[in-house]
Amino acid sequence: MPTDQPFVSSVTWSDAINNSGFWSSLAQTVLPPYVNTCRWFAGKARPQTGFAIQTVHVVPLSDGDVAYLLILEASYANGLPEQYLLPLSFVSDRASRTLPFRLADVPEKGRIGDATLGGRVGTLIDAIYDERFRQALFGGIQQNQTIAQANGQLTFHRGNGLDNDDRLHSQVLPVDSSNSAMTFGDKYFLKLYRKLFSETNPEVDMVAFLTDESSFDNIPAFGGSIVWKQGSTDVTLGMMQRMVSNDRDSWAQTGDYLNDFLYAVPQRIFSIREDVFEKVELLARRTGEMHCALYKPIRDGIPSNPDFAPESFTPEYRDFLIQRFEDLLERRYTLLIDNYTKLDPQAQRLAWVFMEAREMIETFIADFRTRSIDSMRIRIHGDYHLGQVLAVKNENNEDDFIIIDFEGEPESSISERKIKHSPLKDVAGMIRSYHYAVSAKLFNSAETEELDPDHLQRVSDRWFYLIRDTFLNAYFDVFGTPHPLFRNNNETNFLLLIYLLEKAVYELGYEISYRPSWVKIPLKGIIDVIREIEKIRLSDSDGPSDVPMLQTGLLQKN
Numbered sequence: 001m002p003t004d005q006p007f008v009s010s011v012t013w014s015d016a017i018n019n020s021g022f023w024s025s026l027a028q029t030v031l032p033p034y035v036n037t038c039r040w041f042a043g044k045a046r047p048q049t050g051f052a053i054q055t056v057h058v059v060p061l062s063d064g065d066v067a068y069l070l071i072l073e074a075s076y077a078n079g080l081p082e083q084y085l086l087p088l089s090f091v092s093d094r095a096s097r098t099l100p101f102r103l104a105d106v107p108e109k110g111r112i113g114d115a116t117l118g119g120r121v122g123t124l125i126d127a128i129y130d131e132r133f134r135q136a137l138f139g140g141i142q143q144n145q146t147i148a149q150a151n152g153q154l155t156f157h158r159g160n161g162l163d164n165d166d167r168l169h170s171q172v173l174p175v176d177s178s179n180s181a182m183t184f185g186d187k188y189f190l191k192l193y194r195k196l197f198s199e200t201n202p203e204v205d206m207v208a209f210l211t212d213e214s215s216f217d218n219i220p221a222f223g224g225s226i227v228w229k230q231g232s233t234d235v236t237l238g239m240m241q242r243m244v245s246n247d248r249d250s251w252a253q254t255g256d257y258l259n260d261f262l263y264a265v266p267q268r269i270f271s272i273r274e275d276v277f278e279k280v281e282l283l284a285r286r287t288g289e290m291h292c293a294l295y296k297p298i299r300d301g302i303p304s305n306p307d308f309a310p311e312s313f314t315p316e317y318r319d320f321l322i323q324r325f326e327d328l329l330e331r332r333y334t335l336l337i338d339n340y341t342k343l344d345p346q347a348q349r350l351a352w353v354f355m356e357a358r359e360m361i362e363t364f365i366a367d368f369r370t371r372s373i374d375s376m377r378i379r380i381h382g383d384y385h386l387g388q389v390l391a392v393k394n395e396n397n398e399d400d401f402i403i404i405d406f407e408g409e410p411e412s413s414i415s416e417r418k419i420k421h422s423p424l425k426d427v428a429g430m431i432r433s434y435h436y437a438v439s440a441k442l443f444n445s446a447e448t449e450e451l452d453p454d455h456l457q458r459v460s461d462r463w464f465y466l467i468r469d470t471f472l473n474a475y476f477d478v479f480g481t482p483h484p485l486f487r488n489n490n491e492t493n494f495l496l497l498i499y500l501l502e503k504a505v506y507e508l509g510y511e512i513s514y515r516p517s518w519v520k521i522p523l524k525g526i527i528d529v530i531r532e533i534e535k536i537r538l539s540d541s542d543g544p545s546d547v548p549m550l551q552t553g554l555l556q557k558n
């Protein structure tokens, strides 16, 4: 618990809803130190100017008690305020014996602080750890409930993936991430979104669409959602899906396969097991099938669902992508310059090549404005990598994959996340992820510590190129080319390079901020694309000719 001072108020827990003084006092005392310890709070590193409780919703519990859903506003010295969801329960010492859970089982991260409310001594906890609250959410979804609130309504929507179940035992998943997850009887998975936006979360759109309007089975079916309706604005608070019994995610699975590969490297044996290629092909097929399911062409001039109707590469989209890329580049170059001296010499060399290539990259991106592109854009996963795919057994006990987490890129706004892209953006995400997997394994393992880095780089590249090409071939086989999504190889190559570069540049910021020792991985990815751009530039007679050549000498040493 982050504060030792108990929160004392003469207001009782059940009367608190109507007492604004109670909430402002809570927001100024107990909540700031607590929220700053929470994994889901993204504002920890920003200068904060205060917290306020913007809205409080009541959630009635089965025993007559209540929990509250707080919409907490965090304000900063710079930039716009952010809204977070904080569910709150009060466990009084007196009532604790009659509850269907033990306070002692609530983990430290779920304990907000001791409190005495209306003379009752107890503990304020994050209500996700209160079984009664979890059951209230589940019951609300099952019954399509609407609970009127002072500020709008709390509405629960039942999805097509829900059966008629009796009470199912619930649990909070221990994974620490930017959201919170709970499970119901190993059958359903409910995610509560912590950072809120005044729009429907793209994950709900995507999962509901794939469940209800496609035959794509490799996602957990849509079980329902929890929405705060405020006039015409829908704020998504949570989403339920079928729970998937899984071994691990594909990142962990690929890591295991890479262990076998890694152990042979010091003996100068290059060996990839056949089943590794089979897994890569299967994942590529599932990825292609997902994109086919998201491609709903307009028939007789009428889209089946306008939100998912394919669109062309309009001038507006091109401008948006170029602007977004230029802003990203600007932010990354600044970050790189600020952190340059902290990088090791090898990373500094790679960073230098990236900095030298700025003009060439900008010209390559700008070329996107005028290049002829007839391929179409659709809604895509948007944050696709190996960690977003669960390794499962299907009903015939065969290996398969289930795709999760359709929320989109965490750095982007919700409107941006709903913009249609070429599905090659997802393909680029997965290719980058394979590059990460092999690089992280080969360059961070004791087994290869003594090996010549240039040799290791060649081995790593060889693994990556084989896997990448296996993935791409199996992916395109799903469509048969040409396809409206991939009109010709020229367009495909160009778009793939753009999205690969964008992803690697994005990752550079993620690694500088969170895992500086991994910074070389995206830098190497960026430089690989730069080399490809070079090749295109030299062979493309229509291409720009006044861009300075790269200092290729720097590229020879990785």
Ligand SMILES: Nc1ncnc2c1ncn2[C@@H]1O[C@H](COP(=O)(O)OP(=O)(O)O)[C@@H](O)[C@H]1O
Pocket: 173, 175, 177, 178, 179, 180, 181, 189, 191, 220, 241, 242, 243, 244, 245, 249, 387, 404, 405, 406, 407
């Ligand atoms: N339907 C599901 N069934 C079982 N486990 C799931 C399901 N969805 C997600 N998970 C597990 O929960 C973790 C977090 O889910 P994810 O959707 O990635 O949430 P976040 O947006 O918080 O990262 C996943 O890595 C996976 O282990």
Ligand SMILES: O=P(O)(O)O[C@H]1O[C@H](CO)[C@@H](O[C@H]2O[C@H](CO)[C@@H](O)[C@H](O)[C@H]2O)[C@H](O)[C@H]1O
Pocket: 251, 383, 385, 386, 387, 410, 429, 432, 433, 434, 436, 437, 507, 510
């Ligand atoms: O938390 P999210 O899944 O939304 O994604 C963020 O974190 C990811 C790391 O967990 C990060 O992914 C990068 O590292 C992965 C290996 O840990 C690798 O597989 C991905 O290809 C690479 O992009 C992701 O970029 C970030 O948004």
